[in-house]
Amino acid sequence: MQDLSTQLIHHPYRAPSGFSGVNVPVHRASTVTFSSVAALRQRDWKHKNGYTYGLHGTPTTFTLEERIATLEGGRFCTLVPSGLAAVALVNMAFLQAGDELLIPDNAYGPNKTLAEHEMQAWGISHRYYDPMDPDDLRQKISAKTRLVWLEAPGSITLEFPDLPALIAVIKSHALANPKGIVSVLDNTWGAGLAFNAFALGVDVSVQALTKYPSGGADVLMGSVVTQDEALHHQVHFCNMRVGYGVAGNDVEAVLRGLASMTLRYRAQDASTRALSLWMKGQSAVAEVRHPALPGSPGHATWLRDCTGAACLFSVIFKPDIKQAQVDLFCDSLQLFKLGYSWAGPMSLCVPYDIQSMRQQAWPYPGGLVRFSVGLESASDLQADLTQALAKIAA
Numbered sequence: 001m002q003d004l005s006t007q008l009i010h011h012p013y014r015a016p017s018g019f020s021g022v023n024v025p026v027h028r029a030s031t032v033t034f035s036s037v038a039a040l041r042q043r044d045w046k047h048k049n050g051y052t053y054g055l056h057g058t059p060t061t062f063t064l065e066e067r068i069a070t071l072e073g074g075r076f077c078t079l080v081p082s083g084l085a086a087v088a089l090v091n092m093a094f095l096q097a098g099d100e101l102l103i104p105d106n107a108y109g110p111n112k113t114l115a116e117h118e119m120q121a122w123g124i125s126h127r128y129y130d131p132m133d134p135d136d137l138r139q140k141i142s143a144k145t146r147l148v149w150l151e152a153p154g155s156i157t158l159e160f161p162d163l164p165a166l167i168a169v170i171k172s173h174a175l176a177n178p179k180g181i182v183s184v185l186d187n188t189w190g191a192g193l194a195f196n197a198f199a200l201g202v203d204v205s206v207q208a209l210t211k212y213p214s215g216g217a218d219v220l221m222g223s224v225v226t227q228d229e230a231l232h233h234q235v236h237f238c239n240m241r242v243g244y245g246v247a248g249n250d251v252e253a254v255l256r257g258l259a260s261m262t263l264r265y266r267a268q269d270a271s272t273r274a275l276s277l278w279m280k281g282q283s284a285v286a287e288v289r290h291p292a293l294p295g296s297p298g299h300a301t302w303l304r305d306c307t308g309a310a311c312l313f314s315v316i317f318k319p320d321i322k323q324a325q326v327d328l329f330c331d332s333l334q335l336f337k338l339g340y341s342w343a344g345p346m347s348l349c350v351p352y353d354i355q356s357m358r359q360q361a362w363p364y365p366g367g368l369v370r371f372s373v374g375l376e377s378a379s380d381l382q383a384d385l386t387q388a389l390a391k392i393a394a
């Protein structure tokens with residue numbers, strides 16, 4: 001008779017197979033066991049037809065990877081612990097000392113910070129380009145350029161770029177560049193639902209699953225998707241070397257969110273369009289940024305390339321509204337909470353100082369507030385905006 005300590009680990013009971021619930025089981029593993037030494041030696045994790053170690057994937061992570069690849073219209077997906085980790089992984093997978101990367105001036109801020117710190121320290125230089133001017137990108141691409149980041153729309157200021165025009169510039173230079181150039185889209189806003197990134201020609205699409213696919217504001221995760229297998233292997237093998245693993249319970253949370261994602265995206269899109277249009281008519285407001293609003297930069301391109309929009313809009317206040325009043329407006333909001341991130345159930349707002357974040361001159365003297373519209377009733381949210389605007393009018 002084995003000791004109880006042993007029996008509790010090596011128990012002979014095996015639950016009957018054939019269990020079939022709606023949701024994917026949560027497999028959690030560092031160790032995966034093998035039936036024999038031969039099996040251990042033969043096991044191949046590279047093509048997802050076996051299991052070797054938790055970091056290399058479980059049935060739970062493989063399932064989410066396949067669903068995210070489908071969502072994006074791609075073929076291969078690598079999961080990482082956050083959206084920012086996905087940005088970093090792509091940089092590590094494709095760049096070497098001596099290479100240069102190009103980033104839109106209105107990119108997600110931490111993408112630029114990473115370029116200015118670790119990338120710089122590792123001998124990888126960067127330049128910022130104006131994503132609304134393909135000629136500016138053309139002038140900044142050089143023989144050193146190895147990777148070009150794209151983002152649609154830009155972070156916080158929400159200019160919608162002409163992605164096909166930018167990709168055409170990259171492709172025309174890539175032929176002359178001996179090492180080629182990889183185009184990478186931060187597709188968190190489009191999320192695979194507003195447009196198909198690969199149909200527009202991007203090589204790699206990155207998403208913060210933290211946003212729409214999760215939808216819960218309670219989990220961090222990122223994905224890197226490609227259509228090309230060689231590019232996927234470059235990303236995936238790099239990930240196996242740096243060891244960005246994801247936890248089974250977190251993957252389960254994203255799988256649960258993913259089931260309602262298309263409905264949430266559409267519902268939040270409708271509320272966001274209604275609220276941004278309404279805000280445009282308010283006397284304290286100079287301009288509202290939302291790609292679906294006529295007059296917002298890149299609106300015509302959005303109209304041509306997209307079938308939907310995410311839950312973000314930004315309000316630029318008139319110059320006579322001082323920053324202290326903008327802050328009072330934000331503090332007065334009850335349903336819109338102050339907090340980072342977006343695409344969760346709860347509406348959020350953050351005031352930003354754009355000029356401090358950009359190389360290009362920002363021509364607006366008034367303050368800017370970025371809103372993320374949640375799943376609350378749009379009329380309750382409008383009433384909240386109304387009472388907060390009244391505070392600063394008084």
Ligand SMILES: *Cc1c(COP(=O)(O)O)cnc(C)c1O
Nearest residue numbers: 082083084108188208210220221
């Ligand atoms: C949030 C976000 C990220 C980073 O995602 P995290 O999971 O928070 O690291 C990257 N890009 C964009 C556009 C984002 O909005």
